[in-house]
Amino acid sequence: MSERFVSVRVQGEQGVALALQALREIGVPRACIEVLSDVPLPEAVLGGAMKATKLRRFTFTGLVVGLATGVFFSIGTLFLYPVLVGGQPVYFAPPNIIIIYELTMFGIVAATAAGFILETRRVKGGPRPYWPAVSHGETHVVVEVPPDLVATRIRAALLARGAEPVEPEEQLP
Amino acid sequence: MPDPLQPPPNWSVEQPPAPSIPPTEASPEEEARALTATGVVALPAATEAELGTVDRALEARVFGSMETISIRYVLVMMLLLAIVGVGLVAWGWQLYHGIGVTGKRRPVFWGLYITSFVFWIGISHSGTLVSAILRVLNVEWRRPLTRVAEAMTLFALMIGGLFPIIHLGRAWRFYWMIPIPNERGLWPNFRSPLMWDLLAILTYITASSLFLFFPLVPDLAAARDRSRGLRRRLYRMFSLGWRGTQQQWNRLHLGMRIFTIVVIPIAVSVHSIVSWDFGMTQLEGWHSTVFAPYFVIGAIYSGVAALITVLVVVRRGMHFEDYLTLRHLDRMGKVLLAVAAIWFFFWWAGFLTDWYGGNAEAKELQRVHAFGAMAPLFWTMIAVNVALPFLTLWFRRVRMSPAAMLVISLLINVGMWIERFLIVVGSPIRNALSFDWGSYRPGWPEVAIASATVAAFALLYLVFSKTVPLISLWEVKEGWRVDRWRRTGVIEVQSDVPVVEPSSAAGVATAEVRA
Numbered sequence: 160m161s162e163r164f165v166s167v168r169v170q171g172e173q174g175v176a177l178a179l180q181a182l183r184e185i186g187v188p189r190a191c192i193e194v195l196s197d198v199p200l201p202e203a204v205l206g207g208a209m210k211a212t213k214l215r216r217f218t219f220t221g222l223v224v225g226l227a228t229g230v231f232f233s234i235g236t237l238f239l240y241p242v243l244v245g246g247q248p249v250y251f252a253p254p255n256i257i258i259i260y261e262l263t264m265f266g267i268v269a270a271t272a273a274g275f276i277l278e279t280r281r282v283k284g285g286p287r288p289y290w291p292a293v294s295h296g297e298t299h300v301v302v303e304v305p306p307d308l309v310a311t312r313i314r315a316a317l318l319a320r321g322a323e324p325v326e327p328e329e330q331l332p
Numbered sequence: 333m334p335d336p337l338q339p340p341p342n343w344s345v346e347q348p349p350a351p352s353i354p355p356t357e358a359s360p361e362e363e364a365r366a367l368t369a370t371g372v373v374a375l376p377a378a379t380e381a382e383l384g385t386v387d388r389a390l391e392a393r394v395f396g397s398m399e400t401i402s403i404r405y406v407l408v409m410m411l412l413l414a415i416v417g418v419g420l421v422a423w424g425w426q427l428y429h430g431i432g433v434t435g436k437r438r439p440v441f442w443g444l445y446i447t448s449f450v451f452w453i454g455i456s457h458s459g460t461l462v463s464a465i466l467r468v469l470n471v472e473w474r475r476p477l478t479r480v481a482e483a484m485t486l487f488a489l490m491i492g493g494l495f496p497i498i499h500l501g502r503a504w505r506f507y508w509m510i511p512i513p514n515e516r517g518l519w520p521n522f523r524s525p526l527m528w529d530l531l532a533i534l535t536y537i538t539a540s541s542l543f544l545f546f547p548l549v550p551d552l553a554a555a556r557d558r559s560r561g562l563r564r565r566l567y568r569m570f571s572l573g574w575r576g577t578q579q580q581w582n583r584l585h586l587g588m589r590i591f592t593i594v595v596i597p598i599a600v601s602v603h604s605i606v607s608w609d610f611g612m613t614q615l616e617g618w619h620s621t622v623f624a625p626y627f628v629i630g631a632i633y634s635g636v637a638a639l640i641t642v643l644v645v646v647r648r649g650m651h652f653e654d655y656l657t658l659r660h661l662d663r664m665g666k667v668l669l670a671v672a673a674i675w676f677f678f679w680w681a682g683f684l685t686d687w688y689g690g691n692a693e694a695k696e697l698q699r700v701h702a703f704g705a706m707a708p709l710f711w712t713m714i715a716v717n718v719a720l721p722f723l724t725l726w727f728r729r730v731r732m733s734p735a736a737m738l739v740i741s742l743l744i745n746v747g748m749w750i751e752r753f754l755i756v757v758g759s760p761i762r763n764a765l766s767f768d769w770g771s772y773r774p775g776w777p778e779v780a781i782a783s784a785t786v787a788a789f790a791l792l793y794l795v796f797s798k799t800v801p802l803i804s805l806w807e808v809k810e811g812w813r814v815d816r817w818r819r820t821g822v823i824e825v826q827s828d829v830p831v832v833e834p835s836s837a838a839g840v841a842t843a844e845v846r847a
Contacts, residue, residue: 197387197554198810199581201817212583218590233522254523257605261531264598268539268591275546275587279572279580291557293576294550296387331573 162310164288165302167322172204177320178300179206185316187308193301195293217274218267225266229259288327299325383816387809390655394801395558397650401798412791419784422777423498431501433775439760440772445499447756448782451634451749452492452789453533453606454627458635459485460540461599462667467592473663475811476655479804480646481639482544487792488638489537491785496529498781525609532598532605539595546587549574550806603631610755616693617759626678633675633717634748636668640741642793644734646802655803658732665731668741672721679751697762705771706758709750716747 169178175194182192183206194200233255241249288301300322304310314324426433436443459481466474497503509520509530520527553574556567574580607627610618620626643664647656686694701710724730724740731737757772774782796802 193575193577193579195576196578196581197550197576198806198813199585200578203817205578212579212586214583214586214590236522251523254528257528257601258522258531260601261528261535264594264601265531265535265538267594268535268542268598271587271590271594272538272542272546275583276572278583279549279574287575289575294554294557295391296384331575 162304164327165304165310165313165317166288166325166327167300167314167317168325169298169300169322171298172200174321175200175204175298175300176206178317178322181316181320182300182302182313185308185312187302187313188305191303191305193287193303195289195299195301197294197296212278214271214274214278217277218271221266221268221270221273222263223266224270225263226259228266229262232262233258286330288329289331290325290328383809383812386812390803390805390808391554393651393654394803394805395555397652398555398798398801405794405798409791409794412787412794415787416784416791419781419788422780422784426498426501426777426781427503434778435772435774437770437772439763439768439770440757441760442499442756443772444753444774444778444782445495447749447753448785449492449495449499450606450627450752450756452488452495452785453603454631454634454748454752455638455745456485456488456492456536456540456635457599457603457628457631458639459483459488460536460543460595461632462636462639464543464592464595464599467588468596472811472814473660475807476652476803477639477643477660478807479544479548479800480642480656480802482540483793483796483802484635484639484642485540486537486544487789487796488635489533489540490792491789493533493537494785496526525605525612528605529609532602536598536602539591539598543591543595546584546591547804547807548800549584550576550581551801551804554805555801600628603628610759615759615763616691617697617755617762620682622678622682626675626682629671629675629678630748630751633668633671634745636664636671637741637744637748640664640668640737641745644738644741646797647734650797650802652803655808658734661734661737662728662731665725665737668744669721669725672717672725672744676718693762693764697759700762701754701758706754709754709758713747713750713754716743717751720744720747 167178169175175196179192179194189207194205234250237249243249290297290299293299300317302313302317304313318324434443434445463474463478463481466478497506500506509527520530549571552567553571553576556564556571559567604624604627607623611620611623613619640661643656643660647653683698687698700706720740720743724736730740761770761772763769
């Protein structure tokens with residue numbers, strides 16, 4: 160069975176830049192590369208933005224759902240259960256604006272959080288290699304071997320740029 | 333010929349071929365990106381090693397403080413638990429005998445409980461708000477103190493949110509506030525400011541919890557990777573499978589940007605709505621159009637003071653002197669002074685307008701406050717909320733003194749609690765019906781419960797301090813690198829932003845912040 164992942168340890172941002180350059184040169188697609196570090200690296204080191212996130216879509220969905228819920232609670236229920244008080248309208252705008260505002264904000268917050276948690280926990284293709292040392296300063300590059308390349312070639316290209324081979328210590332989603 | 337399997341001894345000597353140099357008309361950021369991606373820009377390897385040293389020192393300090401429990405800690409916990417226990421007994425007493433055991437009588441129906449509610453919601457303001465504003469402005473010195481502030485917000489909200497339930501008397505009927513239809517067709521009355529309160533606090537506590545939790549995830553992963561047993565299982569669950577991939581960092585940054593933008597208007601709305609609990613009535617002293625901004629700035633005032641108190645205690649108690657530096661206190665002192673001035677402006681605007689207007693009820697209210705039964709409280713408030721900050725915080729020496737800042741911040745919060753008391757209790761005692769004038773004396777359950785909540789806040793904070801890193805490790809580490817990235821041109825240079833410079837003397841981390 161062929162290797163699914165090639166993992167190496169690199170030294171700092173310079174090591175990351177060199178490893179990514181090596182991978183680009185042999186034609187490894189960007190989507191197959193992961194750089195693990197204990198701090199976020201700037202795009203300049205990575206040579207551009209990494210895989211896009213769908214978090215904004217969650218946020219926008221939350222906004223729409225929150226707004227709809229706010230409108231339903233504050234306006235819909237008034238007509239579902241009208242309380243008729245002499246001289247007072249069934250519908251009244253100012254307090255409803257507050258309810259709609261708060262529920263819209265709640266929708267944004269809840270949906271963004273849900274999106275963050277879902278995207279972080281659910282990784283396509285199942286668990287992936289991990290090293291506890293990453294949390295404490297090591298930087299690792301993990302390559303999911305693409306179908307048209309072999310692991311040995313990827314590994315050789317990385318080692319030629321100063322990376323050190325490592326074996327995964329555990330798997331995380 | 334160097335060994336291709338080994339990194340060169342000094343990256344800076346490796347020069348790439350000329351064609352990879354980007355055109356000169358590109359922006360500095362584009363240039364940096366292109367240069368670094370092709371290996372043209374060499375980052376100094378020595379600095380990487382230095383940063384590794386200070387990173388390890390930071391982790392050792394923060395995790396060390398989490399993993400050790402001193403006798404003093406245990407004694408303080410026991411004392412706080414005892415006070416909370418007395419508060420719980422008092423609440424049980426109130427539930428059994430009814431709300432009559434409190435001092436709430438005509439004309440004062442909102443006594444110590446609502447005073448404490450407003451006070452704690454105010455305290456909750458500053459943590460998240462200060463953190464969010466500093467994040468929006470990309471202020472570098474925020475990094476070590478954001479989590480201390482955000483945790484304060486969450487615990488203050490949890491405590492504050494209890495008071496309306498305690499105040500209800502029949503606390504088990506709280507669920508009537510939840511918007512669920514029932515067979516009688518009774519939905520909550522969305523016209524009621526109490527309903528606005530519920531939704532606003534619910535939204536704020538959700539947003540504040542997540543605002544605290546999101547940047548905590550990488551640090552929980554770090555804690556997971558160095559712990560065992562039950563702790564490890566818990567950290568593993570809450571770290572959401574964090575591996576530190578750049579996609580995850582990217583998502584975290586985006587999530588924080590969204591939250592930072594959303595949480596500021598939420599925070600402002602919460603205390604505005606709390607102020608409208610009062611402002612929507614016809615009572616003199618409450619019915620005021622300036623109440624919303626006045627309450628918001630009052631909340632920020634008491635919150636900043638509380639944050640300084642917590643900073644001083646955490647700094648000393650957990651030995652974070654290298655990270656929560658005197659310069660942080662200095663800057664927070666300046667913020668406190670500025671907020672004190674704004675708060676005084678709003679207070680004075682309301683006071684002067686009432687006095688000059690000559691309305692009989694307003695003048696009587698002012699007389700009772702300044703020269704009547706409330707005078708000691710009123711003048712204490714003026715002394716500690718107005719005179720104290722203006723006489724002390726102008727001086728850098730005071731702002732740089734943890735002991736002085738602790739005393740000042742505590743006194744300001746005493747003053748802010750009195751200010752809330754004067755509003756909540758001091759207004760209805762002189763209402764529009766002179767035959768209904770009266771006074772208020774809290775019952776023992778009110779005093780016990782209000783005191784217990786202060787202990788509960790401290791208790792929650794103590795437990796939190798042993799559970800998660802109180803300093804955001806990755807943000808501090810990132811801050812140190814941001815400085816280097818700016819110097820090497822990897823990211824855009826912002827010359828107006830203070831630089832965080834890690835200096836390593838004999839391997840000891842000293843995170844001094846210099847402007």
